[in-house]
Amino acid sequence: MGRSTTTTTTKDAQALFHSLRTAYVATPTNLKIIDLYIVFAIVTALIQGVYMALVGSFPFNSFLSGVLSCVGTAVLAVCLRIQVNKENKEFKDLPPERAFADFVLCNLVLHLVIMNFLG
Amino acid sequence: MARNLEFLVVALLVFASSCESAIFNPVSESHRSAALELFSPADGSFGSLEETYEALKTCEVLGIEKKPDIRISACASVVDTLLSTSTAVKDLFHALRVNGILKCELNDEAFAGIESRLKDSLNNANSLLDFYYSIGGLVLIKDQTSAVDVLLTDADKISRSIKALSQSDGRWRLNSNNPESSNDAAGKALEALAGVISLASSEIDQSLIATLKNDIAKLFDGVARYDDGTCYFDEKLVDARGHQGPLSASASVVRGITAFAEVTTESLNVRVSTVLGSSAPPLTVKLMQTFISGSKDASIIDQIVFDDPEQKKNYATGGRTKVPIHVTGAITIDSAEIAILDSDIGSPETQKKLDLPGENAVALSANHLQKLMLSFRLTTPSGHAFKPHQDFLGLVEKFYYLSGKYDIQLTVGDSVMENSFLQPLGHIELDLPDAPEKAARPPPQPVDPYSRYGPKAEITHIFRAPEKRPPRELSLAFLGLVFLPLFGFLAGLFYLRANLKNLPKSTVPATFAILFHLGIAAVLALYALFWFKLDLFTTLKALGLLGMFLMFVGHKTLSHLASTSAKLKSA
Numbered sequence: 001m002g003r004s005t006t007t008t009t010t011k012d013a014q015a016l017f018h019s020l021r022t023a024y025v026a027t028p029t030n031l032k033i034i035d036l037y038i039v040f041a042i043v044t045a046l047i048q049g050v051y052m053a054l055v056g057s058f059p060f061n062s063f064l065s066g067v068l069s070c071v072g073t074a075v076l077a078v079c080l081r082i083q084v085n086k087e088n089k090e091f092k093d094l095p096p097e098r099a100f101a102d103f104v105l106c107n108l109v110l111h112l113v114i115m116n117f118l119g
Numbered sequence: 120m121a122r123n124l125e126f127l128v129v130a131l132l133v134f135a136s137s138c139e140s141a142i143f144n145p146v147s148e149s150h151r152s153a154a155l156e157l158f159s160p161a162d163g164s165f166g167s168l169e170e171t172y173e174a175l176k177t178c179e180v181l182g183i184e185k186k187p188d189i190r191i192s193a194c195a196s197v198v199d200t201l202l203s204t205s206t207a208v209k210d211l212f213h214a215l216r217v218n219g220i221l222k223c224e225l226n227d228e229a230f231a232g233i234e235s236r237l238k239d240s241l242n243n244a245n246s247l248l249d250f251y252y253s254i255g256g257l258v259l260i261k262d263q264t265s266a267v268d269v270l271l272t273d274a275d276k277i278s279r280s281i282k283a284l285s286q287s288d289g290r291w292r293l294n295s296n297n298p299e300s301s302n303d304a305a306g307k308a309l310e311a312l313a314g315v316i317s318l319a320s321s322e323i324d325q326s327l328i329a330t331l332k333n334d335i336a337k338l339f340d341g342v343a344r345y346d347d348g349t350c351y352f353d354e355k356l357v358d359a360r361g362h363q364g365p366l367s368a369s370a371s372v373v374r375g376i377t378a379f380a381e382v383t384t385e386s387l388n389v390r391v392s393t394v395l396g397s398s399a400p401p402l403t404v405k406l407m408q409t410f411i412s413g414s415k416d417a418s419i420i421d422q423i424v425f426d427d428p429e430q431k432k433n434y435a436t437g438g439r440t441k442v443p444i445h446v447t448g449a450i451t452i453d454s455a456e457i458a459i460l461d462s463d464i465g466s467p468e469t470q471k472k473l474d475l476p477g478e479n480a481v482a483l484s485a486n487h488l489q490k491l492m493l494s495f496r497l498t499t500p501s502g503h504a505f506k507p508h509q510d511f512l513g514l515v516e517k518f519y520y521l522s523g524k525y526d527i528q529l530t531v532g533d534s535v536m537e538n539s540f541l542q543p544l545g546h547i548e549l550d551l552p553d554a555p556e557k558a559a560r561p562p563p564q565p566v567d568p569y570s571r572y573g574p575k576a577e578i579t580h581i582f583r584a585p586e587k588r589p590p591r592e593l594s595l596a597f598l599g600l601v602f603l604p605l606f607g608f609l610a611g612l613f614y615l616r617a618n619l620k621n622l623p624k625s626t627v628p629a630t631f632a633i634l635f636h637l638g639i640a641a642v643l644a645l646y647a648l649f650w651f652k653l654d655l656f657t658t659l660k661a662l663g664l665l666g667m668f669l670m671f672v673g674h675k676t677l678s679h680l681a682s683t684s685a686k687l688k689s690a
Contacts, residue, residue: 032615040608044601051597055589095684097677104673108642112662115646116655 030096034081038074045070065118072110076103146541151183164192168200168213175220182541194223201225201233208240212252215259227266234260234267241277246294250281251307254314261318274319278327281308281315289337302352302368305338309375316382328383335376447535448500452476455495457527457544459485473544475529481545487552493529493544505536519561520554623679631675638669 027035048066057063083091083099091099158165158174165171171193177183200206200214211233218225234257241253254277257269271277284292284304291304312331316323343353343365354368392398455473468489471481475495485491497505518525526546532539623629642665649658 029615029617033612033617036608036611036615040604040611043604043607047597047600047604051594055593056587058586058588095681097681097684101673101677104639108639108666111643111646112649112658115650118650 028086031081031085034077034084038077038081041070041074041077045074059119061117061119065114068117069111069114072114073107076106076110079103079106146181151181154178154181155183160189164189164196168193168196168210168217171196172213172216172220175217179220182543184543190221193217194221197221197223198225201229204236208237208249208252208256211237212256212259215256215263219259219263222263225263227264230260230264230267234269238271241271244280247281247284247291247304247308247311248293250277251311254311254318257318258314269318270320271315271318272320274315274321275324275327278312278315278323281312282327282330284308285334287337288341289334289339290341302338302341302354303371305334306368306371306373306375309335309372309379313375313378313382316379331379332383335379338372447537449537450505450531450533451498451500452495452531453498456493457481457483458492458494459483460490460492461488476531476538476540476542479542479544481527482548483545484548484550486550491547495531497531505533518549518551519559520551521561522549522551524548621680623676623683628676628679631672631679634672635669635676638665638672641665642669 024032045067048063048070052063080099080103082088083094083102084096085091154177158170158177160174165174171189174189175193197214197218200210201218206214215233217223237253237256237260240249241257244250244253257271260267261269284295285308286292286300288300289305290300290302291308292298292300293304309331316328338352341352342350344350350369351365352369352372353365452475455475456470457473458470459468461468469483471483473479473481473495483491499505524546525548527544528541529544530539530541532541623632642662645653645658645661645665649655653661
């Protein structure tokens with residue numbers, strides 16, 4: 001009984017992942033690039049978090065700068081993704097070029113602050 | 120300097136009687152520590168016997184208990200000096216002075232030898248210092264042994280020789296060839312004359328003593344005063360030993376006068392003459408009344424009564440004369456004891472007998488609930504109880520609730536008490552309660568005047584310990600690790616077959632696109648510069664310019680892309 005339940009759950013999960021992957025393949029390439037960028041930023045932030053957990057948080061402002069830089073740019077990338085997604089009808093009047101300009105401007109402002117805080 | 124310190128206390132005490140406004144501070148620990156610093160023996164002994172004497176006498180006068188232990192070396196030096204046949208009189212004198220304090224072992228034959236040498240030198244003396252050292256030495260021998268006969272047979276002659284050196288203003292010359300006179304020499308001469316009087320085998324001519332008293336009175340005409348009223352004898356003479364300061368001169372005069380006053384005891388003399396100045400007929404002066412005025416001073420009133428009954432018709436003026444007399448005496452102290460009581464009437468917890476005014480070292484301990492009782496009885500020479508002019512102060516609130524070890528000193532003194540003393544009794548360990556909140560704070564400790572200009576305690580700067588930093592290798596490893604996601608990102612791009620096909624092909628939009636990317640790179644480079652060296656304002660100015668440029672090229676590029684995609688859509 002238990003074994004069959006576990007097997008069923010595993011199968012269900014596998015089926016779920018499979019359907020997710022097949023659905024994701026259909027995603028436009030530009031959105032995939034943005035997703036990849038977000039993953040890149042989050043993984044970098046995680047590595048810095050591990051580093052801090054290992055050696056302590058002494059230059060705390062530097063740690064914050066590094067992590068917030070990654071998280072901030074990831075958030076901005078999420079926003080960009082929302083805006084350039086063609087499925088999203090809310091922003092259908094907004095050209096993707098305008099969204100990208102916003103993304104670049106926000107990143108520049110964010111990193112000015114980050115640099116100031118880096119110490 | 121040493122000599123000055125030595126007699127400072129004595130000089131101040133004597134002058135205090137005539138110079139009322141002089142500020143008199145009691146001897147304190149700072150004086151003692153200063154004296155100990157001045158007299159620190161090198162290699163267990165002092166340089167000369169004179170210095171040894173000064174050190175020992177200073178310790179005695181200031182009541183210093185922890186004397187430097189120089190007894191063995193000093194006694195050896197004393198015996199050497201006294202037994203050597205070539206010693207100068209001055210050195211003999213100093214050796215005898217040191218011996219007077221240390222009481223080294225010397226036999227009577229040694230004393231006899233020294234005595235004959237001192238008398239020889241006295242017979243050949245021609246300067247004041249020769250007289251002073253010889254007579255001083257003889258007086259010291261008289262004090263130290265009774266087996267040697269030191270009496271002077273020609274005391275009158277010697278005293279006249281000394282008197283011949285005196286000047287009309289009461290000062291003395293050091294020898295007959297030197298016209299300079301000084302107060303210091305006067306003090307020495309008086310001390311020598313007092314020695315002569317005490318050593319004289321027959322009575323000294325009274326007229327000489329009267330002349331000397333006159334000289335002393337003249338000496339006091341030359342007394343000077345400081346601003347605070349302290350009197351002193353100035354010294355202008357600069358002799359071979361350099362300038363003798365006023366303190367040294369005053370001390371010398373005071374010693375001379377004290378010695379002189381000790382040997383010339385005086386009875387109450389009443390001189391009566393007729394109105395015209397001729398000597399009076401036989402008469403009796405009756406002591407009519409003696410009364411105590413004030414607390415201690417007595418006065419007597421006398422009245423003249425003629426012996427001859429026929430003179431009864433005559434009148435005497437000034438019949439009642441009031442003469443103030445100050446009576447002093449040695450007070451004996453006995454049944455002294457110190458005790459710690461549990462209550463006012465309780466039995467004593469600890470009780471110790473004291474030997475006053477001898478040496479005592481009691482060790483007591485008490486708390487705030489107990490009482491310290493110190494009792495002793497003072498008796499006048501005539502056997503009456505005596506109440507000295509003194510106070511015991513209430514103590515505990517003066518201690519500001521500070522527990523610890525306190526020294527006990529007992530001072531018994533009075534202006535009529537000849538043997539006043541200040542005596543350390545020992546110490547007491549007090550265990551006092553914590554101070555209540557409203558209790559007075561202890562006053563700041565008095566600044567030791569000798570250390571005010573001394574070096575202060577060194578201040579060592581303590582820097583904050585640097586934060587613990589991780590090992591360099593670990594940080595570098597993580598730096599490498601941080602680049603991994605970047606490579607992953609690039610690999611992902613390759614995997615997704617991302618491309619630059621959307622980059623404009625024609626020249627002008629392509630230029631704008633390249634400029635746009637270069638602009639972003641320039642802004643990021645500016646940020647890096649901002650991190651390394653630039654300040655915020657420089658950065659913002661540059662950023663403003665770059666931002667305008669970037670806005671322009673960005674607008675051009677992106678609008679071009681937008682129009683391209685719009686065309687594609689519409690097509």
